[in-house]
Amino acid sequence: MADINDQISSAEPKKGGENRPDSRSPAAPPGVEPILLELTELLFFAYRDFICEPDAILAEFGFGRAHHRVLHFVNRHPGLRVADLLDILKITKQSLGRVLKQLVDEGYIVQRAGKEDRRERLLYPTERGKTLAAQLARSQLHRIAEALEDAGAGASQSVRDFLYHMVAPEDRASVTHLLASVTPQSGGDRSGS
Amino acid sequence: MADINDQISSAEPKKGGENRPDSRSPAAPPGVEPILLELTELLFFAYRDFICEPDAILAEFGFGRAHHRVLHFVNRHPGLRVADLLDILKITKQSLGRVLKQLVDEGYIVQRAGKEDRRERLLYPTERGKTLAAQLARSQLHRIAEALEDAGAGASQSVRDFLYHMVAPEDRASVTHLLASVTPQSGGDRSGS
């Protein structure tokens, strides 16, 4: 990457009354903890790089990030209803419908009517869907595992607590519920949050 | 939010040879640590909710997330070059150009030729830009501060280390450099980049 602030210009403002740069006064409300500003940017960079590797794989399949999110949650929480997915993704039915239809048409996800309420469409990954989901998850899980190692022993609990409390308070209960409703991955335990 | 897995259907597959659901076998490669899968989802939820409040403010100004990102980095790192911004955002010059032009035209950002290399356009927030940036940052900083409190004392260092190591290794140096090149927020010191 290129250097930043190679030259902080101290040149003349030369722009009428309005648009002066104000390059040397505080850029945010005074008194903000530096750590908060750092974490804001780190969260951006972390997320940016977290999704870039799956993107490359998805492109080969003609899919995008939206497909990844849908496939991920269906794979990890089989039996999810369409309404659940809408709550999770916080997008409209129409937006979801577009990508879900493609995943169903191409055999990555199947839908079955709910046993008790036959209006519901419960979503399940097919073998093909599980394979792609696993492929997409590989680099992401690896990156998280390494980052946890690099961050040291106690980090995982702190990170989990932090991220959990970054979730909007009104959604925490459902996130907790969702995380607790996971198909066992390898016989591991599944204690509530 | 709605319940999840209200009924895991055990109904008959009823779909020819291909698309069987496979609802009860592990959804990811066996042996993956549950914490890694949890953090994957928490990162999604945390980021989802981290950007939703600014989105509402931006909408009032006729701006979107792309404008937020540009304004944020220009505000916090005044004197940034266009090339730096491209490295940070990892988007194309044309994509950046579109939103940057709007921010300049509407008086949120000004550009000045570099003092040493006059081809460079150094970017600075105007007073108006700083005001909007601060307004956008408010809820985000507050959310992070609360999450850190909720996560307990030592969390901030762990979270910072974790997020830093989530950044692609080849970009870590520039992220470090960027974080160190910050305009003091409240009269703090400003060690050279």
Add this chain to the structure above:
DNA sequence: TCGTTTATGTCAGCCATGTTGACTTATTTT
């Protein structure tokens, strides 16, 4: 039983923001 609500699907169109490719201008470097 019948009317209403609910869960889902779908059509049509719009907007924001990402992409590629080609090209221009100003400036610095060689």
Add this chain to the structure above:
DNA sequence: AAAATAAGTCAACATGGCTGACATAAACGA
């Protein structure tokens, strides 16, 4: 003087959000 670099711009296109309107099937309530 020529080449490389920083930036800006035009055109066209793709993805994935959005709204509004409407259809269907199933469940529910009076």
